[in-house]
Amino acid sequence: MSFPNMEEEVVIVGAGICGLATAVALKRVGIRAVVLETASDLRATGAAILLWSNAWLALDALGVTDKLNLLYAPIERGFVTDVKTKSTQQVVYASKERDGPRLVHRKILLQVLVDELPPDTIRFSSKLNSVESVVEDGHRISVLRLQDGATIKAKVVIGCDGVRSVIAKRLKLSPPVRSGRSAVRGISVYPTGHGLSPNVQQFVDVSKRAAIIPLNDKEVHWFLVVQKTPEDKDIGNDPESIQREVMENWAKDFPLSYLDVVQQSDLSTISFASLMFRYPWDVVLGTLSTENIAVAGDAMHPTTPELGQGGCMALEDAVVLGRHIGNSLDPNGKLRPGDIGRALGKYAGERRWRTAWIIAGSYLSGWVQQDGSGWWMKFLRDLFYKTIQTRVISLVHYDCGRLPNRMGTSL
Ligand SMILES: Cc1cc2nc3c(=O)[nH]c(=O)nc-3n(C[C@H](O)[C@H](O)[C@H](O)COP(=O)(O)OP(=O)(O)OC[C@H]3O[C@@H](n4cnc5c(N)ncnc54)[C@H](O)[C@@H]3O)c2cc1C
Numbered sequence: 001m002s003f004p005n006m007e008e009e010v011v012i013v014g015a016g017i018c019g020l021a022t023a024v025a026l027k028r029v030g031i032r033a034v035v036l037e038t039a040s041d042l043r044a045t046g047a048a049i050l051l052w053s054n055a056w057l058a059l060d061a062l063g064v065t066d067k068l069n070l071l072y073a074p075i076e077r078g079f080v081t082d083v084k085t086k087s088t089q090q091v092v093y094a095s096k097e098r099d100g101p102r103l104v105h106r107k108i109l110l111q112v113l114v115d116e117l118p119p120d121t122i123r124f125s126s127k128l129n130s131v132e133s134v135v136e137d138g139h140r141i142s143v144l145r146l147q148d149g150a151t152i153k154a155k156v157v158i159g160c161d162g163v164r165s166v167i168a169k170r171l172k173l174s175p176p177v178r179s180g181r182s183a184v185r186g187i188s189v190y191p192t193g194h195g196l197s198p199n200v201q202q203f204v205d206v207s208k209r210a211a212i213i214p215l216n217d218k219e220v221h222w223f224l225v226v227q228k229t230p231e232d233k234d235i236g237n238d239p240e241s242i243q244r245e246v247m248e249n250w251a252k253d254f255p256l257s258y259l260d261v262v263q264q265s266d267l268s269t270i271s272f273a274s275l276m277f278r279y280p281w282d283v284v285l286g287t288l289s290t291e292n293i294a295v296a297g298d299a300m301h302p303t304t305p306e307l308g309q310g311g312c313m314a315l316e317d318a319v320v321l322g323r324h325i326g327n328s329l330d331p332n333g334k335l336r337p338g339d340i341g342r343a344l345g346k347y348a349g350e351r352r353w354r355t356a357w358i359i360a361g362s363y364l365s366g367w368v369q370q371d372g373s374g375w376w377m378k379f380l381r382d383l384f385y386k387t388i389q390t391r392v393i394s395l396v397h398y399d400c401g402r403l404p405n406r407m408g409t410s411l
Pocket residue numbers: 013014015016017018019036037038039043046048049050051126127128129160161162163164165166183184185273275296297298299305307308309310311312313314
């Protein structure tokens with residue numbers, strides 16, 4: 001379906017976690033946005049996502065935790081086993097149980113956000129090809145050209161279009177780089193129950209880190225992160241080949257309890273991803289917003305997943321952006337061109353350092369946990385689990401604040 005030559009107040013590019021959460025945040029401050037999405041339906045690659053307390057606070061600000069609380073409970077602790085020595089360490093994720101991370105089906109998270117939006121908000125099969133800035137009536141606006149030939153004029157554009165963002169390119173942000181790490185993820189199904197305790201069980205080995213985490217009584221999420229070398233063969237996208245590669249090669253020395261979970265996978269949930277990130281200094285020094293354009297989510301701060309924060313930061317972005325835009329509206333609740341640029345600038349200023357620290361913390365925590373085999377690396381790893389990890393985890397116990405309501409008070 002094409003939408004030739006339209007005009008919109010706010011266009012969000014991308015209907016992932018960030019784009020949908022941003023649309024909900026804007027709706028709550030009284031602004032209607034349309035969301036353009038390349039895919040023909042909601043995409044939920046990765047099947048499940050760990051959401052830490054910062055994400056839960058952001059979801060609460062968006063008004064959607066009631067539905068999710070019924071389905072997903074916080075996880076209190078985890079256990080990390082060294083595959084070679086078999087020694088296990090315990091990690092407590094939060095001093096209060098309710099602040100522990102929750103593992104959530106991605107599809108359900110997206111659906112809960114969609115349910116908050118008016119029915120015609122998302123325009124599927126609408127791929128943005130390019131953005132141009134033009135001045136109309138003395139104000140800068142954007143002209144969006146879609147792959148199907150349609151053109152949309154927009155006062156404000158928010159790029160939530162992921163790691164290969166067209167909008168980030170338009171802002172001349174440095175492209176994301178390969179981390180050298182790759183991840184496989186999947187969900188295993190046990191129709192009569194898996195019998196596992198509701199904890200995170202991690203397994204670490206040189207250049208490898210894996211985990212199993214129950215989603216509910218019958219489903220278990222698993223992942224494996226490996227350090228790939230340029231000589232490693234490409235394993236492609238076939239789920240059965242990926243599963244075989246995990247069981248017969250990458251994780252062959254892992255405990256049977258892990259291999260059993262991988263064996264039970266629902267093949268349709270298995271995915272493989274080469275992990276990318278943006279250098280933190282590029283986030284700190286780059287252009288994250290202009291007079292009427294900004295980036296959010298992976299489009300701004302792609303990160304390796306060791307701290308499980310990419311999606312959590314995307315939810316924070318949505319609330320912070322919604323707050324600054326909400327606070328900049330005129331008394332009639334309308335967007336004023338000059339004020340919008342200032343609001344986007346304040347949003348970018350608030351997000352720059354926070355997201356850069358998380359990218360750095362995530363990369364380093366992956367490096368300590370799985371890279372290198374020397375005695376000093378083992379020493380660092382032990383130190384990491386005993387002391388540093390608690391500090392790194394404190395980065396995720398963060399409150400990004402609330403959304404203003406139209407009367408100027410917080411919701
Ligand atoms: C292995 C792995 C494990 C992870 N684990 C966690 C975790 O446990 N916790 C966590 O918080 N995060 C985790 N993440 C990170 C998390 O998945 C991402 O940070 C999050 O999905 C980013 O959401 P987003 O909406 O910004 O981007 P995306 O989810 O990439 O969504 C972007 C959307 O934009 C659309 N799009 C792209 N280009 C265009 C275009 N030109 N026109 C129109 N639409 C477009 C895409 O189709 C897509 O739907 C993990 C990531 C990986 C790879």
